[in-house]
Amino acid sequence: MVPLVCIGELFDNGVDAAVEEVRPQIESLLAAIPKDADVVLAYEPVWAIGKPEPAGAEYVVGVTKRLREIAEGYLVGGERRTGEIRMLYGGSAGPGLFEKLKDGVDGLFLGRFGHDVQNFEAVMRELVA
DSSP states (O other): OOOEEEEOOSSOOOHHHHHHHHHHHHHHHHHTSOTTOOEEEEEOOGGGTTOSSOSOHHHHHHHHHHHHHHHHTOEETTEEOOSOEEEEEOSSOOTTHHHHHTTTOSEEOOGGGGGSHHHHHHHHHHHHO
């Protein structure tokens, strides 16, 4: 079983503040699982939930790249983790978003956009292209 853990910050105070707010979420998770366990981190800024547009792509990529570095560099008993870390963006993910975020995330949660068959199909085509 691979844990999928939702993470995110409460306020839009910039990339540095977001990383520092989310860091304890990641560290407490990684402290609780074996160093060889795979984990999926589903990132979305809490302040962006329910908004008509997701957080800006530059912001999301900036935060997720740094969070991945924290997770991949986390030491367990003085040793680096060996389990895989995958990062998803859990925001209002519709067609075209993955292309903008692919430098920071491995995939998307579709949320309410996944309820629309045409949006779902368009996103799936983008992900497998």
